[in-house]
Amino acid sequence: MSDASLPPALHDALLTLLGPAGFLTDATDTASFCTDWRLLYHGRCAAVLRPATTEDCAKAVALCAQYDVPMVPQGGNTSMVGGATPDESGKAVVISTTRMTRILSIDHADLTMTVEAGVTLKAAQDAAWAEDLMLPLSISSEGSADIGGILATNAGGNNTVRYGNARELALGLEAVLPDGSVLNLLRKLRKDNTGYALRQLLVGSEGTLGLITTAVLQLQPRPRSRETALCAVADAKSALALFAAFRKQDPAAIQAFEYMSGTSMALVNTLIESCPLPLSEPAPAYALVELGSPREDESLRTLMEDVLGQALEEGLVTDAVLAESETQRQNIWMIREEHAEAQKRAGASVKNDVSVPLAAIPDFIEEATKACESLVPGIRVAPFGHIGDGNIHFNLVQPEGADPAAFLAQDHALMDAVAEIVRKFGGSFSAEHGVGQLKTYMMPSWRGGAELETMRKIKNALDPKNLMNPGKIFPSH
Amino acid sequence: MSDASLPPALHDALLTLLGPAGFLTDATDTASFCTDWRLLYHGRCAAVLRPATTEDCAKAVALCAQYDVPMVPQGGNTSMVGGATPDESGKAVVISTTRMTRILSIDHADLTMTVEAGVTLKAAQDAAWAEDLMLPLSISSEGSADIGGILATNAGGNNTVRYGNARELALGLEAVLPDGSVLNLLRKLRKDNTGYALRQLLVGSEGTLGLITTAVLQLQPRPRSRETALCAVADAKSALALFAAFRKQDPAAIQAFEYMSGTSMALVNTLIESCPLPLSEPAPAYALVELGSPREDESLRTLMEDVLGQALEEGLVTDAVLAESETQRQNIWMIREEHAEAQKRAGASVKNDVSVPLAAIPDFIEEATKACESLVPGIRVAPFGHIGDGNIHFNLVQPEGADPAAFLAQDHALMDAVAEIVRKFGGSFSAEHGVGQLKTYMMPSWRGGAELETMRKIKNALDPKNLMNPGKIFPSH
Numbered sequence: 001m002s003d004a005s006l007p008p009a010l011h012d013a014l015l016t017l018l019g020p021a022g023f024l025t026d027a028t029d030t031a032s033f034c035t036d037w038r039l040l041y042h043g044r045c046a047a048v049l050r051p052a053t054t055e056d057c058a059k060a061v062a063l064c065a066q067y068d069v070p071m072v073p074q075g076g077n078t079s080m081v082g083g084a085t086p087d088e089s090g091k092a093v094v095i096s097t098t099r100m101t102r103i104l105s106i107d108h109a110d111l112t113m114t115v116e117a118g119v120t121l122k123a124a125q126d127a128a129w130a131e132d133l134m135l136p137l138s139i140s141s142e143g144s145a146d147i148g149g150i151l152a153t154n155a156g157g158n159n160t161v162r163y164g165n166a167r168e169l170a171l172g173l174e175a176v177l178p179d180g181s182v183l184n185l186l187r188k189l190r191k192d193n194t195g196y197a198l199r200q201l202l203v204g205s206e207g208t209l210g211l212i213t214t215a216v217l218q219l220q221p222r223p224r225s226r227e228t229a230l231c232a233v234a235d236a237k238s239a240l241a242l243f244a245a246f247r248k249q250d251p252a253a254i255q256a257f258e259y260m261s262g263t264s265m266a267l268v269n270t271l272i273e274s275c276p277l278p279l280s281e282p283a284p285a286y287a288l289v290e291l292g293s294p295r296e297d298e299s300l301r302t303l304m305e306d307v308l309g310q311a312l313e314e315g316l317v318t319d320a321v322l323a324e325s326e327t328q329r330q331n332i333w334m335i336r337e338e339h340a341e342a343q344k345r346a347g348a349s350v351k352n353d354v355s356v357p358l359a360a361i362p363d364f365i366e367e368a369t370k371a372c373e374s375l376v377p378g379i380r381v382a383p384f385g386h387i388g389d390g391n392i393h394f395n396l397v398q399p400e401g402a403d404p405a406a407f408l409a410q411d412h413a414l415m416d417a418v419a420e421i422v423r424k425f426g427g428s429f430s431a432e433h434g435v436g437q438l439k440t441y442m443m444p445s446w447r448g449g450a451e452l453e454t455m456r457k458i459k460n461a462l463d464p465k466n467l468m469n470p471g472k473i474f475p476s477h
Numbered sequence: 478m479s480d481a482s483l484p485p486a487l488h489d490a491l492l493t494l495l496g497p498a499g500f501l502t503d504a505t506d507t508a509s510f511c512t513d514w515r516l517l518y519h520g521r522c523a524a525v526l527r528p529a530t531t532e533d534c535a536k537a538v539a540l541c542a543q544y545d546v547p548m549v550p551q552g553g554n555t556s557m558v559g560g561a562t563p564d565e566s567g568k569a570v571v572i573s574t575t576r577m578t579r580i581l582s583i584d585h586a587d588l589t590m591t592v593e594a595g596v597t598l599k600a601a602q603d604a605a606w607a608e609d610l611m612l613p614l615s616i617s618s619e620g621s622a623d624i625g626g627i628l629a630t631n632a633g634g635n636n637t638v639r640y641g642n643a644r645e646l647a648l649g650l651e652a653v654l655p656d657g658s659v660l661n662l663l664r665k666l667r668k669d670n671t672g673y674a675l676r677q678l679l680v681g682s683e684g685t686l687g688l689i690t691t692a693v694l695q696l697q698p699r700p701r702s703r704e705t706a707l708c709a710v711a712d713a714k715s716a717l718a719l720f721a722a723f724r725k726q727d728p729a730a731i732q733a734f735e736y737m738s739g740t741s742m743a744l745v746n747t748l749i750e751s752c753p754l755p756l757s758e759p760a761p762a763y764a765l766v767e768l769g770s771p772r773e774d775e776s777l778r779t780l781m782e783d784v785l786g787q788a789l790e791e792g793l794v795t796d797a798v799l800a801e802s803e804t805q806r807q808n809i810w811m812i813r814e815e816h817a818e819a820q821k822r823a824g825a826s827v828k829n830d831v832s833v834p835l836a837a838i839p840d841f842i843e844e845a846t847k848a849c850e851s852l853v854p855g856i857r858v859a860p861f862g863h864i865g866d867g868n869i870h871f872n873l874v875q876p877e878g879a880d881p882a883a884f885l886a887q888d889h890a891l892m893d894a895v896a897e898i899v900r901k902f903g904g905s906f907s908a909e910h911g912v913g914q915l916k917t918y919m920m921p922s923w924r925g926g927a928e929l930e931t932m933r934k935i936k937n938a939l940d941p942k943n944l945m946n947p948g949k950i951f952p953s954h
Contacts, residue, residue, distance in 0.1 A: 109717070109836035110867075111724075156668045165668065167677070168645065181927040188834040190866040191633045191642065191908035193681060194916075195924055195950055196932045200644070200677035204670060221725050240586070247588070248698050249772055252729030295726055299776050357665040359586035389667040390587075431668035439671075447672055450658040454939065455673045461938035462931065473672055 005091050006046045010067045014049060017059055022099065024048040033074060033094045034086060040438065041082040044090035045072070052099040054174060054182060054213040061211065062180025064093060070467050071095050071178075073207035075149025076120060078141040080353070081436025083153060083206050087471055095211060097148045103127050104214070110188050111219045112171055117148025117212050121155075124217070133219040136163035140337060148212045154204035156432040158256045161388035162292075163220070167203040172216030175202050178209070178463040188216055201458070206434050207469035209462050221294040226255070227304040228290045228329045231311075232283030232319040236387065237362040239287040241316050243388055245307050246289060253303060255292040257388030258336055261285055261365075264382035267342040267397070268335055275335045275342075279319045287317075287387070288336050290329075339384045343397050346380065348404035350411045352394040354422045355431035361387060364425050365394075371417040372396055376410055391431040394418055440475045482523045482568050487544045491526060494536055499576065501525040510551060510571045511563060517915065518559040521567035522549070529576040531651060531659060531690040538688065539657025541570060547944050548572050548655075550684035552626025553597060555618040557830070558913025560630060560683050564948055572688055574625045580604050581691070587665050588696045589648055594625025594689050598632075601694070610696040613640035616909075617814060625689045631681035633909040635733045638865035639769075640697070644680040649693030652679050655686070655940040665693055678935070683911050684946040686939050698771040703732070704781040705767045705806045708788075709760030709796040713864065714839040716764040718793050720865055722784050723766060730780060732769040734865030735813055738762055738842075741859035744819040744874070745812055752812045752819075756796045764794075764864070765813050816861045820874050823857065825881035827888045829871040829895045833904035838864060841902050842871075848894040849873055853887055868908040871895055917952045 006014075015023045024030050025047045034043045046069065051057035064071050070092035074084040086092040100118035106127065107113070113135065115124050121135075121142035128135040139145060139157035149155075151173070155166045163169065172186040185199045202209055233239045236259060243257050262284045269277045293300045304322065311317040323329035343349045356364045369381045378399030385393040396414055398407035419429055419442075429442050443452055456474065459466075483491075492500045501507050502524045511520045523546065528534035541548050547569035551561040563569040577595035583604065584590070590612065592601050598612075598619035605612040616622060616634035626632075628650070632643045640646065649663040662676045679686055710716050713736060720734050737745075739761045746754045770777045781799065788794040800806035820826045833841045846858045855876030862870040873891055875884035896906055896919075906919050920929055933951065936943075 107834070107836060109721070110834050154670050154674075156670075160668060164645075167674065168641075177927060177931065181930075183927045183931060185928065187903055187905070188867075189832045189903075189905050189908070191637060191832045191863070191868045192905040193631050193633075193909060193911040194905055194907050195681075195912060195920065195929070196686075196935060197631075197644065197674070197677045197681050198928065198931055200674045204672075204674050209673075221728060244586070250770065251698060293727065295780075297776075299774075303772075355666045355668045357584070357587050359584060386668070390665075391668045426664055426666075428664070428666050428669035428671055430671050431666070432670060434670040435672060443672065450654060450660045451662065451675065452672070453658075454654065454660060454675055457938040458673060458935055461934040 006069065007067055010063055010069065013063050014047065014060060017056060017063070018049060018051055022050040022052060022056070024050065033077065033096060036079055036082050036085045037077060038080065041085040043086035043088055045086045045092050045094045046090060048094045048096055050096045050099045054176065057095065057211065057213055058176045058180050058182050060095065061176045061178070065179050065465070065467055068465060068467065069093055070470050072469055073148070073152065073211040075117065075146035075152070076141065076144035078145045078149065079153070079436055080433040081438035083434055083436030083472055084149065085437070097146060100213060106131050106133065107188065112188055112216050113219055114186070114214065114216050115147050116214050117146060119147050121145050121147065121150055128219050129222060132222050134222045135217060136220050137166060137169060147215055151203045151212050151215055152205065152207050153434045156386070156389065156391065158258070158386065160386060161257055162252065162255050167200055169218045170199060170203055170215050171218050173199045173202055173212060174214040175210040175212045178468040183210065186214060186216055206436065206472050208459060208473050210468060223292040224294050224296040225300045226290060226292045226329065227300050228323040228332050229304060229308060230278060230321050230332050230335070231287045231289065231308070231317045232279050233285050233287055233317055235285050235362065236365050238316050239285060239387055240358060240361060242287055242311055245311060249303055249307060253291045253293060253300065254289065254388065256288065256290040258288040258385065259285065259387035259392070260288070260336065260339065260384040261382055263380050264339050264343065264384045264395070267346050267382060268338050271342045271345045272338045275338050278321045278331070283318060288332060343382060343395055347398040348407045349398065350396040350414050352415060352418045353431050353433045354394055354418065354427055354429060355389065355391045356422060356425040356427035358390045360425035360427070361390060361392065364421055364427070365392065368394060368418050368421045371421060372414055375413055375417060376407065378402065435473045437471055440473060443473065443475055483546065484544055487540055487546065490540050491524065491537060494533060494540070495526060495528055499527045499529060499533070501527065510554065510573060513556055513559050513562045514554060515557065518562040520563035520565055522563045522569050522571045523567060525571045525573055527573045527576045531653065534572065534688065534690055535653045535657050535659050537572065538653045538655070542656050542942070542944055545942060545944065546570055547947050549946055550625070550629065550688040552594065552623035552629070553618065553621035555622045555626065556630070556913055557910040558915035560911055560913030560949055561626070562914070574623060577690060583608050583610065584665065589665055589693050590696055591663070591691065591693045592624050593691050594623060596624050598622050598624065598627055605696050606699060609699050611699045612694060613697050614643060614646060624692055628680045628689050628692055629682065629684050630911045633863070633866065633868065635735070635863065637863060638734050639729065639732050644677055646695050647676060647680055647692050648695050650676045650679055650689060651691040652687040652689045655945040660687065663691060663693055683913065683949050685936060685950050687945060700769040701771050701773040702777045703767060703769045703806065704777050705800040705809050706781060706785060707755060707798050707809050707812070708764045708766065708785070708794045709756050710762050710764055710794055712762050712839065713842050715793050716762060716864055717835060717838060719764055719766070719788055722788060726780055726784060730768045730770060730777065731766065731865065733765065733767040735765040735862065736762065736864035736869070737765070737813065737816065737861040738859055740857050741816050741820065741861045744823050744859060745815050748819045748822045749815045752815050755798045755808070760795060765809060820859060820872055824875040825884045826875065827873040827891050829892060830908050830910045831871055831895065831899045831904055831906060832866065832868045832908035833899060833902040835867045837902035837904070838867060838869065841898055841904070842869065845871060845895050845898045848898060849891055852890055852894060853884065855879065912950045914948055917950060920950070920952055
C-alpha cells in the first residue's frame with residue numbers, strides 16, 4: 001500500500017530511474033496491481049515499477065536485487081492462479097510491463113513478429129492480421145493478457161491442437177534475470193543447437209526465473225477459408241472418434257476441436273439469452289470443430305462434409321450444423337465461450353483445469369462424474385474444453401436451489417476426488433493455468449521427487465536469494 | 478582402453494550389476510566406443526557400460542557418481558562434433574544405450590510412440606509406418622543414430638520445416654540424472670503447466686545434464702499422397718520466393734524444402750554415376766520441394782502444379798521436373814542426399830552447418846561466397862541444405878587439382894570468414910549438429926555473457942561434480 005518498507009536510497013534511485021509515471025507508491029495507484037482478477041488474493045506491495053524499456057527494467061531489477069527486495073512480474077494481471085499477485089507482507093515491488101507496448105517488427109520472410117512484453121495478445125493478433133498474417137494463439141482473456149504473461153505462463157487455448165502452446169510459438173526471447181542482467185535470446189532461427197534451451201525454460205517459469213521483456217513470435221499465413229460445425233454426439237468417446245476421423249484426413253486443417261457436455265450446454269441455452277441451441281434437440285454431448293486453410297478453394301468444405309457425412313452415416317454424430325456465414329460461425333463460438341458465464345449464473349461452481357491422455361478422456365469423464373455425483377447428490381457435472389488436446393475444464397456446478405456456501409464447503413473434497421482420477425490416468429492437475437500460488441501445495445505429491453528437486457536446483461542457481469516472484473510454483477516447505 | 482583406472486570395488490559392483498554383456502573393459506571391445514565416426518577424436522575409457530534397463534542405468538550412474546567417475550553417454554555414435562567421445566585421460570566410462578532397444582508402445586488415440594533410448598531412428602520410423610503412422614524426423618544417419626542421441630542433440634533434418642526439431646516431437650521423457658536419480662517425465666500430455674520445462678531443457682543438452690533413457694514421441698498420420706519436384710532457379714532469392722509461394726497456399730503441406738547450389742549439383746551430376754541432372758540444362762541453383770498429405774485426393778497435385786505453373790510464368794522457376802512415380806521421387810532425393818559424397822570425391826572440403834533468418838539467406842550466401850573466393854582463388858563454394866529452415870550447409874570444396882593439405886591449412890581462416898558473416902545476420906554457428914567438443918571454443922564469443930553464464934549455473938546446479946559428459950558444450954575456461 002505504501003513504500004514505507006523501501007530503503008530511502010532505493011526509493012530515490014528508482015524514482016530517478018523510472019520517473020513518476022514509472023514508479024507508483026500511492027495506495028490508490030497500486031491497489032489494482034495487488035489483487036488478482038478472480039479476487040482470490042489480496043496482497044500488498046512497496047511500489048509498482050513500470051519501466052518503459054528493457055534497459056530501465058534491467059536497471060530497476062539490479063537495484064532491487066542489490067537491496068534484496070522481492071519482485072513480482074506482472075503483465076495483464078489475468079492469472080487464474082494468483083501468479084502475478086504479491087503476498088501480504090508489502091515488502092515486494094510489482095514490476096508491471098504495461099508500458100512496454102511496442103510492436104517492433106513484423107517479418108514476412110520469416111513469418112515472425114517481434115513485440116515487447118506489454119503488448120496485449122489481442123493487439124498482437126490484430127497487428128499480424130492487418131498484415132495478412134495470423135498469430136495462432138487465442139485465449140478468453142486476450143484483450144488484457146499481454147505477451148509477457150502469455151509466455152511466462154505458457155498459455156494454451158483454442159488453437160493449441162494445431163499450433164501448440166505459447167512455448168512453441170516463441171522463436172526468440174529477451175528477459176531480465178534476477179540479478180538484473182539481460183538474457184538476449186532474440187534470434188529468429190528455426191535451427192540453433194548451441195547450448196541449453198533457455199528460451200523454453202523461461203517460458204512457463206511463471207516469472208520465477210526472470211522477467212520476459214521482448215519476444216519473437218512465429219506467425220502463420222492468415223486463413224482464407226474456415227469451416228465451423230457444431231455436432232451432437234452421444235458422449236466423449238464419439239467426440240474423440242470424430243476428432244480422429246478429421247485427424248486422419250488432415251491433422252493440419254483442424255484449427256480447434258472442442259467438447260461440451262450436455263449439462264453444460266443446457267446451462268448456456270437456458271441462462272444465456274443469445275445462445276439457443278442451433279440443433280433440433282438436445283444431445284448428451286457436443287463437439288465443435290473448426291477447420292482452416294490459407295487457400296480459398298472448396299477443399300475444406302469438401303473435407304468437412306465428407307467426414308461429417310460419414311460420421312452421420314455411422315451414427316457417430318447424430319446431428320450437425322455448419323456455419324454458412326461469419327455471423328453463424330461467431331454464434332457457434334459464442335455458445336462455446338459462454339460456458340463459464342452460464343455456469344456462474346447457475347450458482348457456485350468448482351473448477352478443475354485438467355488434462356489426461358486422449359485415450360483416457362472417456363473413462364476419466366465417466367469415473368470423475370460418478371465420484372462427484374456420489375459426493376454431492378444433485379451436483380451438475382458440466383465438463384467442457386479442448387478435447388483435442390486432452391484438456392478438460394471439469395467444472396462442477398452446485399445442485400439447483402442448493403446453498404452456494406454449503407456446496408463450496410465441499411470444494412476440496414470434490415477437487416481431490418477429481419484429481420485422484422486424473423492422477424490415475426497419468427494426467428495433469430493444471431493443464432493451462434499454471435501453478436501460481438493457488439496450486440503450489442499440489443506440487444510435492446504430483447511433481448515431487450527428482451522432478452521438483454531439479455526445478456528447485458535450477459531456481460536456486462538462477463535466483464539464489466529467491467527474489468523473483470517468491471511463493472509461486474514452489475511450496476514453501 | 479582398459480579398466481585400470483576404475484577402483485576395484487566399483488569394477489566389481491558394475492560387473493555384478495551389469496553382467497559381462499553389459500560391462501566391457503577389453504580394449505578390442507571398447508575401441509569403437511572411443512572414436513567418433515568422423516575420426517576427429519580418439520579418446521580412451523575405463524569401461525563401456527551397457528545397461529539393458531533404466532533401473533540398471535540409474536544404479537550404474539549412482540555407482541560412478543559415488544566414485545567420482547566421469548560418464549560419457551553414447552547412442553549410435555554418429556555425432557558430427559565429437560559429442561559422444563570420451564577424452565584421452567581414460568578416466569571416464571562410456572554409457573552406451575545400445576541394449577535399450579524396446580519399442581514399448583504405439584498409441585493410436587494419442588498418436589504417440591514410447592521407445593527406449595537405444596532404438597534407432599530408422600527402427601522407430603519403421604515401427605510407426607507399419608502401424609499406418611509416421612515419425613516425422615529424418616536425418617542421413619538414421620540407420621545408426623538412436624532416439625536417445627537424437628533427443629540429446631535435438632536433431633533436425635529434412636522435415637523440420639514442417640514438424641519441428643526433435644525437441645518439438647518429444648512429448649515425454651525419462652532420464653537418469655548425474656546423481657543416479659531417475660527423472661520420470663513420461664507423460665503423454667499436450668497441455669501440462671506444472672513447473673519448469675525440464676523435458677525441453679534435457680533435449681539438446683548433449684548428455685551434459687543426464688542420460689535420456691526413454692521417450693514419448695509424437696507421431697503423425699502416414700501420408701497417403703506426396704508430390705516431389707526438382708526446380709531450376711536463378712538463385713537463393715528465387716528459391717526463397719518459391720518457398721513463400723507454397724507457404725502462402727498451404728504451409729502444412731510442405732514436408733521438405735531444400736536448396737542446392739549449381740556448383741554442388743554439378744559435382745553430384747559429374748561424380749556420382751547414378752545421379753545425372755534430370756533437367757534439360759544446368760542452372761545456377763535448384764530447389765527440391767516435397768508436399769505431403771494424409772489424404773489420397775488430387776488436391777496436392779493441383780497445389781504443386783498451380784504454384785509451379787505460376788512460378789514458371791513469372792520466371793521464378795526456369796525449369797522443373799515432377800516425380801511421376803515413387804522411383805522418380807527416390808531419384809530426386811538421391812541427388813539431394815549425394816551432395817556430401819560428391820563433395821568428398823571432389824577433394825578436401827570445409828563444412829559449415831550454419832543458420833540465418835530466412836530473409837538473410839540470399840545476402841549471406843552472396844557475401845560468404847565472395848569472402849571465401851577472395852581467400853582461396855579457385856575454391857568451389859558449394860552450399861546446399863534446408864533453406865526452408867534457414868539452415869545452409871555452407872560447404873567449401875578445394876580448387877580443382879590443388880593440394881588438399883594446402884587447402885585444409887586454410888580451414889580456420891575460411892570458417893572464421895563464414896562465421897563472421899553468419900554473426901552479422903544474427904545466425905547460428907551450429908544449426909543442427911550441436912557443440913560437442915568440436916565447437917566449445919566458439920561458445921564464449923557467440924553465446925557469452927548472461928547466456929553462457931546461465932547455462933553454466935544450470936550445469937553446476939544439476940551436476941556439481943561435472944561428471945556427466947565433461948568437456949562438451951562448455952569451454953574449459
